[in-house]
Amino acid sequence: MIGRMQMDPWGYRLLFLALAGLFLFVRLLPLDSMVGRFPGPDLLLCLIFAWMMRRPDFLPVWLIAPVFLVEDLLLLRPPGLWTALVVLATEFLRGRHALTREMNFAVEWLLASGLMIAMLLAQRLALTLTLLDLPPFGFAVVQVLWSILAYPLVVGLSRLAFDLRKPATGEVDDFGRRL
Known part of the structure; x- marks a missing residue:
């Protein structure tokens, strides 16, 4: 069964939806009611980058x-801004899948880190230009x-x-298609 799921993109897509629902549920819980608490990592973004570097066919843009x-x-952010930035970043990674396949982990981590920082700056620029808070x-x-620090843990857990x-x-794969 696990061997079947290894090559079945629909199993991974359903798993991604379940993990996304779990991560969103945890983010919506009122656990950080103390003032001055540090924010947690964006685990969903780390998960998407880790999966896009490994198997971009498992996460289509329509998902x-x-x-x-x-x-x-649900998080009361400007609708579509972060979504557009994530879609642009994932399509950037999808277009470079042949290159990311040959990268070692340190370079992959730098690429993911650079994308996260670029997304932060692009979001701030867009919010500034539209005069939003x-x-x-x-x-x-x-x-x-x-x-950035959680990315290696997400990659390791995805692998294990x-x-x-x-x-x-x-x-x-089992059907003779190139991966």
Whole structure:
């Protein structure tokens, strides 16, 4: 059964939806009611980047966009802004899948970190240009730093728990299709 799920994109898509629902549920819980608490990492973003670096065919854009749009609406962010930034970042990674396949983990981590920082700056620029209220800069930077630090843990758990790995060059699935 696990071997079947290893190559079944629909199993991973359902798993992604379940994890996204779990992460959103935890973010909506009133656990951080103390003033001055540090924000947690954006685990959903780390999960998407980790999966996009390994198997971009498991996460199509029609699955990512609605998840983040719902997250925008429930977390009271400007609807569609963060969604658009995530879609742009994931499509950037999807277009470079052949290059990311050959990267070692340190370079992959730098690429994911750079994308997270670029997304933060693009979001702040868009909010500034539209004259919307900006979240505190320190809060946003700490969240991005936590996300950067959490990325290796998410990659490791994805590999151990879900056997999600980069396919080797020339590897084929059970049906003879190149991965």
